[in-house]
Amino acid sequence: MYRFSNITHLIILGCLCLIISGCTYAPYRYSFSLVEPKSEALNFEDSNVHFRFVPSPEKIQVTIRNKTDQKINLVRDKAEFINHLGESSRVVYGNNFSSEIRLHADNRLYDPPMSIDPNSEITGNVWINVWLDFSMLQGRRTNISEVDYYMQPFFPRYSHEGKGEDLKDSTFKLILPIDFDGKISNYKFTFMINDVVE
Numbered sequence: 241m242y243r244f245s246n247i248t249h250l251i252i253l254g255c256l257c258l259i260i261s262g263c264t265y266a267p268y269r270y271s272f273s274l275v276e277p278k279s280e281a282l283n284f285e286d287s288n289v290h291f292r293f294v295p296s297p298e299k300i301q302v303t304i305r306n307k308t309d310q311k312i313n314l315v316r317d318k319a320e321f322i323n324h325l326g327e328s329s330r331v332v333y334g335n336n337f338s339s340e341i342r343l344h345a346d347n348r349l350y351d352p353p354m355s356i357d358p359n360s361e362i363t364g365n366v367w368i369n370v371w372l373d374f375s376m377l378q379g380r381r382t383n384i385s386e387v388d389y390y391m392q393p394f395f396p397r398y399s400h401e402g403k404g405e406d407l408k409d410s411t412f413k414l415i416l417p418i419d420f421d422g423k424i425s426n427y428k429f430t431f432m433i434n435d436v437v438e
Contacts, residue, residue: 265398266398267398268397268405268438269436269437270295270296270407273432274293276428276429284429285305285307288307288425290304291305293414296394297393297395297396298391299366300414301363301366302363303362304356304362306357306360308358308420309359310358310421311355311356311358312420312421313418313419314418314419315353315418315419317351317352317353318424319331319366320415321368321414321415322415323412324410331368332351332366333351334365337365337367340367367391367392370390370391404438410433411431411432411433412430413428
């Protein structure tokens with residue numbers, strides 16, 4: 241009887257393990273390229289600035305180097321992301337999603353320009369600005385966990401969030417306006433999703 245009980249427990253435990261492992265989702269792995277301006281290294285530079293990009297489903301890490309001898313500004317309030325369907329979203333840029341969204345709200349939905357000193361660089365992340373999409377958050381202080389909960393990825397991270405494989409060979413755009421002493425240049429970057437593997 242004792243042996244039968246052990247076998248039953250092992251079978252139940254094995255079934256539970258199969259159920260639990262069957263419910264987990266493997267993350268999508270994306271590969272990207274910069275197609276306009278074309279760069280296999282995911283960077284771009286001209287005589288004034290140098291950009292480096294590290295895209296992921298949740299965010300795009302962007303490093304901006306000021307090559308001039310004067311201070312320049314990233315005009316964050318005018319930066320935007322255009323998805324594969326041509327839909328435009330405002331973005332926030334910084335190092336912490338919750339802090340940037342809260343700063344955006346505290347500044348009455350305005351993101352002040354970010355200065356880049358001469359011959360120096362900044363590195364931060366670009367996220368979709370969810371504050372505009374979730375009006376329920378407006379008018380009240382939210383804690384950090386609530387803000388993080390509303391973070392919207394650029395692309396599906398797991399199969400339960402959407403069919404990432406359908407995005408293969410699609411393009412998306414990032415527009416980053418840079419203010420050179422009152423003259424704003426809109427740097428437009430078009431990326432391609434080369435492959436999506438689950």
